[in-house]
Amino acid sequence: MKIRRYIANNESEAYLKVKMDLGNDAVILNTRKVKRTGFLRFIKPPLVEILASLEEEEDEGQKIVMEDPKVKELEDKVKSMENMIEKIYNQITAEHSGKVSNNNQIVMPTTKIYDVIVENMRNNDVDEDTITTIINKLKEQGLDESSNVNEVFTMFRKEVIRTLKQPTSITLEGNKKPKVVMFLGPTGVGKTTTLAKIAANFMIREHKKVGLITADTYRIAAVEQLKTYSEIMGAPVSVIYSPNEMQDAISKYADSDLVLIDTPGKSHKNKKHFDEIKELYNQAKPDDVFLLISAGTKMKDCKEILKAYGFMNDYKLIFTKVDETESLGIVLNVMNITGKRLSYFTTGQSVPDDIETINVDQLSKKLLGNER
Ligand SMILES: Nc1nc2c(ncn2[C@@H]2O[C@H](COP(=O)(O)OP(=O)(O)OP(=O)(O)O)[C@@H](O)[C@H]2O)c(=O)[nH]1
Ligand SMILES: [Mg+2]
Numbered sequence: 001m002k003i004r005r006y007i008a009n010n011e012s013e014a015y016l017k018v019k020m021d022l023g024n025d026a027v028i029l030n031t032r033k034v035k036r037t038g039f040l041r042f043i044k045p046p047l048v049e050i051l052a053s054l055e056e057e058e059d060e061g062q063k064i065v066m067e068d069p070k071v072k073e074l075e076d077k078v079k080s081m082e083n084m085i086e087k088i089y090n091q092i093t094a095e096h097s098g099k100v101s102n103n104n105q106i107v108m109p110t111t112k113i114y115d116v117i118v119e120n121m122r123n124n125d126v127d128e129d130t131i132t133t134i135i136n137k138l139k140e141q142g143l144d145e146s147s148n149v150n151e152v153f154t155m156f157r158k159e160v161i162r163t164l165k166q167p168t169s170i171t172l173e174g175n176k177k178p179k180v181v182m183f184l185g186p187t188g189v190g191k192t193t194t195l196a197k198i199a200a201n202f203m204i205r206e207h208k209k210v211g212l213i214t215a216d217t218y219r220i221a222a223v224e225q226l227k228t229y230s231e232i233m234g235a236p237v238s239v240i241y242s243p244n245e246m247q248d249a250i251s252k253y254a255d256s257d258l259v260l261i262d263t264p265g266k267s268h269k270n271k272k273h274f275d276e277i278k279e280l281y282n283q284a285k286p287d288d289v290f291l292l293i294s295a296g297t298k299m300k301d302c303k304e305i306l307k308a309y310g311f312m313n314d315y316k317l318i319f320t321k322v323d324e325t326e327s328l329g330i331v332l333n334v335m336n337i338t339g340k341r342l343s344y345f346t347t348g349q350s351v352p353d354d355i356e357t358i359n360v361d362q363l364s365k366k367l368l369g370n371e372r
Pocket of ligand 2: 191192193216222262263264265
């Protein structure tokens with residue numbers, strides 16, 4: 001892992017420097033303004049400093065070593081420029097305890113980088129419980145004062161990835177046919193839209209036979225919504241009016257590869273209505289259940305939702321409306337609470353495109369970084 005500092009006159013120039021040097025995969029760890037020194041500090045706005053990191057390719061053997069004199073000359077120039085920047089940096093951050101060592105690794109007291117990372121997590125809405133859990137785990141692993149920035153960041157990164165676990169998506173391997181998959185979650189979270197996205201992907205991209213069932217007969221528009229999708233895709237849809245019709249509806253799709261069951265959005269705060277959801281689940285006995293949570297949900301409400309759906313032994317998580325939020329701390333918080341498996345993010349209203357399998361590698365960078 002490379003960690004570098006970039007200083008520029010303004011933010012866009014600093015970002016450009018990061019991208020030019022580390023490429024698009026760079027993680028922005030921290031952005032801050034730093035005062036200029038000397039007379040310039042009176043007439044010019046402060047400089048912008050970005051701390052960015054990039055994971056290096058593990059396979060050193062692949063690197064091509066060129067002993068071209070021109071390359072050597074260029075390298076020397078870059079090196080001397082780096083040294084100069086380093087000196088300027090040290091000058092303008094005299095009050096700062098950070099130092100840059102010869103090989104461009106930043107040596108700072110652990111507490112400093114540790115504070116930066118924790119602050120980034122807070123800004124990304126990772127809650128205090130989750131931060132505490134992660135820090136306790138890191139302490140067990142020997143996080144200490146003498147570790148350098150790279151080590152600390154890597155430790156955080158690994159622990160976040162461990163907490164997020166390896167996501168899983170719907171697979172149609174094995175002999176069981178059809179695979180029965182159910183979608184549950186609060187009102188308006190995106191159950192019907194997400195089901196349509198998944199159905200379309202299996203039909204169009206994998207040429208699978210998909211059957212749809214909806215138990216949502218409460219809202220007048222609900223059945224129409226799913227029927228519209230089913231007509232466009234050419235997938236049959238069955239409407240059931242009571243939980244005890246569920247098994248019959250499933251058995252009609254015996255020759256399908258996949259059966260997707262949509263459920264009505266019912267408030268978990270209304271016991272009578274919510275009991276119906278439980279009954280639908282008990283009757284369906286699905287192979288896979290997805291609990292959908294909108295990425296913009298307040299953590300307090302989210303905890304109530306998780307409690308209410310705790311009646312299910314096992315479920316996978318889909319976070320919807322990821323496009324509508326800036327911070328994804330909720331994902332890590334929910335994983336810290338439930339330890340279930342992640343599956344998809346939905347990222348917009350377009351069927352079937354706006355859905356993706358969660359990439360924990362990218363997500364962990366986002367959660368620890370400071371991107372805007
Ligand atoms: N921005 C955004 N909007 C979404 C996303 N997924 C769904 N929506 C929108 O959210 C609204 C509700 O979506 P539905 O699929 O009807 O939600 P639902 O959970 O089935 O709703 P109920 O059946 O009433 O509980 C619609 O306007 C969708 O287009 C998403 O990933 N991003
Ligand atoms: Mg719906």
